[in-house]
Amino acid sequence: MNNRHIYLLAALLTTLALSLFAYKAKVLGFPVMPKSQTQIWTIEAAVSFTPGPAAVKVTLRVPALTPGYSLMDENFISRGFGVTTRPAPAGREAQWAVREASGEQTVYYRALVYRDPARKAEDTTPPFPEVPRLDQASRIAMEGLIADVRRQSADVASFTTELLRRIGQGQNDAYVRLFLDRTATVADRAHLATIFLAGAQIPARIAHGVALRERSGPVQPEVLLEVHDGVEWLYFNPQTLQQGLPPDFLIWWRGDESIASIEGGSNLDVSLAVQQSLLDAMLVAERRAERSGSHSAEFSLFSLPIATQSVYAVLLMIPVGALVIMVLRNFIGIKTFGTFMPVLVALAFRETRLLWGVVLFAIIVSLGLLIRFYLEKLRLLLVPRLTCVLTVVVLLMAGISVLSHRLGLQPGLSIALFPMVIIAMTIERMSIVWEERGAYEAMQEGVGSLIVAAVAYLVMGIYWLEHLVFVFPEMLLLVIAAALLVGRYTGYRLLELRRFKALKIEGAELKS
Structure with missing residues (x-):
C-alpha cells in the first residue's frame, strides 16, 4: 500500500475528529475546559390577582424567540389551576384556569435561560404593514414628519434613529405634538414610532424584556x-x-399588549425578578442538545452509569499513553520491555504516585529477577517457570503490602494495583535479555521502561487532557492518524544519531 493511501486515511480521520469536536464544542456547547460553568439566569414572574365569583382565566406572555438566549427549563407553579401554553402573536402565552377560587391568588412562571450566541432572530420577512387610519389632521402631520425624516436619512436604520429623535422632542416638535402629551412614557413613544413606521411602509414592533443583571x-x-x-x-x-x-x-414578549391579562378576576399585578447563578456547563450542553433534537448527549459517555464512566475515564487515556510510547520509541529510540507494558505500569502509578511507584516496581522486579535466576538452574519448562514467577510476584506484592501497613506507609498498599502478569512477563523477558545480551542491555531496557512509564504517567495525568478525551472521545481518531503517519517513518532515531556519531566522523575522515 502506497504512502498516498496512508496520508489520505490520516487526513480523513483528522477531519472527522476535528469536525465532530467543533460541532460538539461550538454548536452544542460541550465544555472544552474541565469544571467549566455556564452563567445562567433564573427569571420569574409572580402573577397575583383577586378571583371573581365565576371561573377565572389568567394569561401571561412568556419568552419565546429571544436572540442570544435559549430556554434551558421552565416551570409553571400554581395550586389547583390547570395550565396550558400556546403560540400567540406576542410570542407564547401561558394560561392558568380554574372554575372556582377564593381569596388572593398567586401563580408563578419560572425559567432558566442561558446565553446562546447561535440563537438568532427569525429570518422570515414580515409583510408590509397597513397604513394607519387617522383623522385628516393627524394624517397630514404623519406625512409631513415622514417626509422630513426621509430627507434627513439614507436607509431604514438612519430613518428610525431620526424618527425616534423627533419623537423624543415631544411637545417641541410641531408634528409630534398632535400625538403625544407631556405625560407620554417610553412605551408610548415606541408605540407612536410603530405608527409612523407603518405609514412609511416599514415593518416594526415593540419588544418588551428585562436586563439580565444581578x-x-x-x-x-x-x-x-x-x-x-x-x-x-x-x-x-x-x-x-x-x-x-x-x-x-432578554426579550420577554412582543406587541402592544401588557404582559398579563385576566378574565373573571381583578387587581391583577405582575412582579418580575431575575437571579444569576452558575451551572455545570455539561448539563447545559446536554439540555441544549436535547432541545435541538441532537442525539449526541444520548450517545455520549455521560449517558453511562457513574461507575462505568469512571472506568472509561481511565481506559480512554490508554491510547494517549500508547501515543507517548510510540513517540519515545520511534523518534527518541528508548528501549522498553514490551510495547505497552509501560502504559499499564503508568496506570498503576496513578494510585501509588510516581516516586513510590518507581521504588515499588524496582523492588518487585529486582526480587523477582533473583528468583528467576534460581529457577533457571532448575531447568524448568517455560509455562511452569512462568507460573512460579507469577506466584512469587503475587507473594512479594502481598508481603510488601503487609510490611508497608505495619510501618505505616500507605503508598505501599497500592502495590496490589500493579499488573502482576505484566510484571511476571517483564521479569522473564529481562532475565532472557540478561543471559543473551548481558546485564547492561537488560538494565538499559529496564530503566527505559521506567522512564517511558513515568513520562506516560505524567501525560496521562494531565487533568485537562483526561477531560478532553472523555467529553470528546472522537479525538482518539487523531491518535490513529498519528500512528498511521509514524508507521511509515523509517528515519533515524535521536539516540541512533549519537550511536552512529563515531561512524559519521570516520566516514568524513575517509572522504577527506
Missing part, C-alpha cells in the same frame, strides 16, 4: 423597538436612540 427586588420591563430593513430585524432603544440589541437584554 439585582435585589423586582425588576421593571424595558422597551425596545424592532424594525425590519428588508434583510433582518434591527433593534433601537427609544429613549437613548442606541442601535443594537444589548448583550444582557
Whole structure:
C-alpha cells in the first residue's frame, strides 16, 4: 500500500475528529475546559390577582424567540389551576384556569435561560404593514414628519434613529405634538414610532424584556423597538436612540399588549425578578442538545452509569499513553520491555504516585529477577517457570503490602494495583535479555521502561487532557492518524544519531 493511501486515511480521520469536536464544542456547547460553568439566569414572574365569583382565566406572555438566549427549563407553579401554553402573536402565552377560587391568588412562571450566541432572530420577512387610519389632521402631520425624516436619512436604520429623535422632542416638535402629551412614557413613544413606521411602509414592533443583571427586588420591563430593513430585524432603544440589541437584554414578549391579562378576576399585578447563578456547563450542553433534537448527549459517555464512566475515564487515556510510547520509541529510540507494558505500569502509578511507584516496581522486579535466576538452574519448562514467577510476584506484592501497613506507609498498599502478569512477563523477558545480551542491555531496557512509564504517567495525568478525551472521545481518531503517519517513518532515531556519531566522523575522515 502506497504512502498516498496512508496520508489520505490520516487526513480523513483528522477531519472527522476535528469536525465532530467543533460541532460538539461550538454548536452544542460541550465544555472544552474541565469544571467549566455556564452563567445562567433564573427569571420569574409572580402573577397575583383577586378571583371573581365565576371561573377565572389568567394569561401571561412568556419568552419565546429571544436572540442570544435559549430556554434551558421552565416551570409553571400554581395550586389547583390547570395550565396550558400556546403560540400567540406576542410570542407564547401561558394560561392558568380554574372554575372556582377564593381569596388572593398567586401563580408563578419560572425559567432558566442561558446565553446562546447561535440563537438568532427569525429570518422570515414580515409583510408590509397597513397604513394607519387617522383623522385628516393627524394624517397630514404623519406625512409631513415622514417626509422630513426621509430627507434627513439614507436607509431604514438612519430613518428610525431620526424618527425616534423627533419623537423624543415631544411637545417641541410641531408634528409630534398632535400625538403625544407631556405625560407620554417610553412605551408610548415606541408605540407612536410603530405608527409612523407603518405609514412609511416599514415593518416594526415593540419588544418588551428585562436586563439580565444581578439585582435585589423586582425588576421593571424595558422597551425596545424592532424594525425590519428588508434583510433582518434591527433593534433601537427609544429613549437613548442606541442601535443594537444589548448583550444582557432578554426579550420577554412582543406587541402592544401588557404582559398579563385576566378574565373573571381583578387587581391583577405582575412582579418580575431575575437571579444569576452558575451551572455545570455539561448539563447545559446536554439540555441544549436535547432541545435541538441532537442525539449526541444520548450517545455520549455521560449517558453511562457513574461507575462505568469512571472506568472509561481511565481506559480512554490508554491510547494517549500508547501515543507517548510510540513517540519515545520511534523518534527518541528508548528501549522498553514490551510495547505497552509501560502504559499499564503508568496506570498503576496513578494510585501509588510516581516516586513510590518507581521504588515499588524496582523492588518487585529486582526480587523477582533473583528468583528467576534460581529457577533457571532448575531447568524448568517455560509455562511452569512462568507460573512460579507469577506466584512469587503475587507473594512479594502481598508481603510488601503487609510490611508497608505495619510501618505505616500507605503508598505501599497500592502495590496490589500493579499488573502482576505484566510484571511476571517483564521479569522473564529481562532475565532472557540478561543471559543473551548481558546485564547492561537488560538494565538499559529496564530503566527505559521506567522512564517511558513515568513520562506516560505524567501525560496521562494531565487533568485537562483526561477531560478532553472523555467529553470528546472522537479525538482518539487523531491518535490513529498519528500512528498511521509514524508507521511509515523509517528515519533515524535521536539516540541512533549519537550511536552512529563515531561512524559519521570516520566516514568524513575517509572522504577527506
